[in-house]
Amino acid sequence: MNLNPLAAALNADLEANGASILQMLSQKGKNIFFPSKGILGQGAEAKGKEINATIGTALEDDGSPLVLPCVQKSLNLPKTAFLYAPSYGNPDLRDAWKAQILRKNPSLAGKNFSRPVVSAALTHAISVAGYLFLDPGDKVIIPDLYWDNYELVFENAYGAKIETYNTFKNGGFDIDALEAALEKDGIGKKVLLLNFPNNPTGYTATEEEAKKITEVLVRAAEKGNKVVALLDDAYFGLVYEDGVTRESLFTKLVDAHKNLLAVKLDGPTKEDYVWGFRVGFISFGFKGATAEQLKALESKAAGAVRGNISNAPSISQKILLAAYQSPEYVQEKEAKYAVLKKRYDIIKETLASHPEYKEAFEPMPFNSGYFMCVKPKGVDAEAVREELLKNYSTGTIMLKGLLRLAFSAVPTSKLPQLFDNVYRAVLALTK
Template sequence: MNPLAVKLNEKLKSKAPVIFGLLSQKGKESYFPKSGILSQSMQAKGTAINATIGIALENDQSPVHIRSLAKLINLDPKKVFPYAGCSGIPEMRKKWKSMQVEKNPALEGKSTSLPVVTAALSHGLSITSLLFLDPGDTVIIADKYWGNYNMLVKERYDVNFDMYPFYDGDGMNLQGLEDRLLNGPVGKKVVAMNFPNNPTGYTPTKLEMEKITSIVKASAELGNHILLICDDAYFGLVYEDDVDTQSVFAHVAGIHENVLAIKIDGATKEDYVWGFRVGFITYAGKDLDKNVYTMLEEKTAGGIRNSVSSAPHISQSLLLETYNHPDYVKDKQAKYKLLRSRYNEVKAVLAKNGERYSEYFKPLPYNSGYFMCVALADGLDGDAIRKVLIEKYNTGTIFISGVIRLAYSAVALDNIEQLFENLYQACKEQK
C-alpha cells in the first residue's frame, strides 16, 4: 500500500473508525498524491517561469488553443481548455453544495463534505463502488433499478444484489427494506436507493420517507454500519403534493454515527445536459470532523485521478455560469413545467382509457421523474410487443424487468395518447 494511503488510513481510523471500516480494500488503498506531478505543479503555482504544467501555454501564458474552436465558445479560454483539477473547479463545488442545501432544506445545519466532481453519475456510482465495495459484498436494493447497475456495480465490482420487491400495492414495499436492515447478523450493510426512480418514476411519499429514515436509524441503533448510496439522478422532478421533494440523503444525513450517506447527483438530468458529464459525490455522517470529510474527498479524488483524471472543464464552467445567471431558476422552472405537463397528460389518458387498457396492461405507481411503467397482463410477451411497436406502430418503448417502461419525458404532449393507443393495439395483436 502506498505510504500516503497508510497515513491517511491511520488518521481516518482514529477519527472515524466506522467510516474507515466501511471502506473496501481499494478504498483503503486510495489516496490523493501529495508528492509527484500534481503537487509539485501546485507548489510552483504563480512562479514567473513555470515549467511544471502539463498543458501548452502561449507566450502571454494563456492556454494554447485552436482559434476556430475558441470562436465557438463564449467563455474565457482559461475556463475551457486547461484541466479542471481532479476534484473539480472549487467554485463549482461550493456552488453545488449551496444548491444542495437550497433544494434540500433538511440539510440546513447538517455537516456534509464538499461535493467532489465526477464525470457524471455513472462515474460517481463507479467510484463509490470502488471505494466501498469488495468482491462478494452485498448491496440491498429494490428490484426495479436502472439496468446499467448490473454492469456498472454488480459485474464490475463482483458484488451481489439482495433484492426485494419495489412495490407493495399502491406504494413502496418498505417491509422488504426493513427485513434486510433489521434482521440477520449485525455488520456492514450497503443500501442503494434511486429516487425519482428509473424505471418506475416513483419517489417515496412524505410518510414513506419518514419510514425509510426510521428503518435506517433503527438498523444503525442495532449496531449495523450502514452505507446508504442515494442516486439522485432525476432529483427535483416530483409532480405530486404528497411526495417528498428532498433526497433520502438529506433525511438520513447525521442520523446516527453508524451511518454514512453518499449522495450521487449531478447536472445530467437535473439540468438537461446529458452529454456534459458533470456529477458529484457528497458524503454525510454524524458529527464528523471536517478533516474526515477532507480525507473522504481525497480518497474520492484518488479514484477520479486513477480513472478519468478529471471531469470536463468546459462543462463545469458553462454550468457554473448558468447557475449564477439571473434567468437560471426561471428557465429551469419552464422545463420542469414541460415535463410535468406530460406527466399530467399520462395521468389524464390513463384516467380516460385505463379501464379499456386494463385488459392488457396496468400502470405501476408513478409520481415523478422521466418514466412510468406498465405491467402486462399474464400471457403477454413484452419483448414481442416492444418489437411490434417498432415495426408496425413506429413507436419505441423499453421492456425491462418484466414491465414496459415509457419515457414520457421524451414524448411530445400531443403524442402521449397515441403512445398508449399504440401499446394497446400491439398488445391486442399479440394476445
C-alpha cells in the same frame, strides 16, 4: 500491497473519535489517496513562479493556453476553459453545487456534510462509490426494479453482487422488504442503493415512506451494522404530486447515526438537461463527522477520480458555473419543469379517461422523473415491445417484464397515441 503514507493518514482521520467509516471502505477504498505530494502537489507549489515547467499543458509565450482558433470559435468561453480542472473538480463549481443542494433541500440547514467532489457524470460517481465501498463478493441491496447499468458498475467492474427486494406493495414502496433485506446475513457491512425518482418506474417515496425508510436504516445501524446508503439522485426535483418527498433522503440520513454513511450521487445531467456535459457530484455525511473526516472522504474520492480519468471535463464545468451564476437560471429551470409536469398530467388524464386500458396493461406506481412503466397482461412484455416497433412505429424499453415509457422524450401531443398504441399492441397479441 504496501499502504501509501498518504492513504494511511487519511485512514487515521477516518478512525478518529471512534468513527466506524474506515470499516465501511473496500480494500481499494482503504488504499486510495489523493497524490498531494506527486506531480499535482509539486505543480501547485510552483504556481505563480516566473518559470513553471511542471504541468503537462501547452501555453503561448504570454502564458495563455495554446488553443486552436477553429476550436475556440465554437465556444463563447475564455481560453482557461481548455485547461485541466482539478481532480476534485472546479472549486467554484463545487461550492455552487453545494449551495444548490442546500437551497433545494432546506432541511439540510445547519447540518454537516462534505464539499461535493466532481465526477464525469453520475454514472462515474456511482463507479467511484463502488471503488470506495465494494470488495469482490460484497452485496449491494437494491429494489428489484432498477437501472440495468448498476449491474455493469457493481457486478462487472467491482465483482460485487446485486441483491434485490420487492419494490412495490399496495401501491407504494415496500419498506418491509427493504428491512428484511438489511436483516439478511446477520450483522456486518450493509451497502444499499436508493434511487428516487426511480429509473425505470418514475416513483419517489412519499413523505411518510421517506420517514419510515430512515427509521429502518437507523435501526440497522443501531444493531451494529455498518450501513453505506448510496443515494442516486439523478432525477432530483422532478416530482409532480403533493405528499411526495421533495428533498433528498440525504437530508434525513446525513446526521442519522454514526454507523450510517450517507453518500449523495447527483448532478446536472437530468436536473439541468445537459446530458452530454458529463458532470456529476459525490457528497458524504454521517453523524459526528469532523471537517478532517469529510475532507479525507473527499480526498479518497478525488484519488479514485485521478486514478481513473484524471479529472472531469473543464469546459462543461465552466459552462455550468456560468449558468448557476445567471439570474435567469431558476426561472428557466421552472419553465422546463412545467413541460414535464404537463406531460405527466396528460398521462394521468389519459389513463383515467380510458378504463378499457386496464384490460391490456397495469400502470406501475409513478409520480416523478422521466419515466413510467406498464405491465402487459396476458402477454410477454418483450413481445409487446417488438409488436410496437413492427406495427405501430413506437419504441419502448423492456425491463423486468415491464415496458418503460420515457414520457420525457415524447411530444406532448403524442402521449395519448402512445398509450393507445400499447393498448392495441397487447390486444393484437392476445386475440
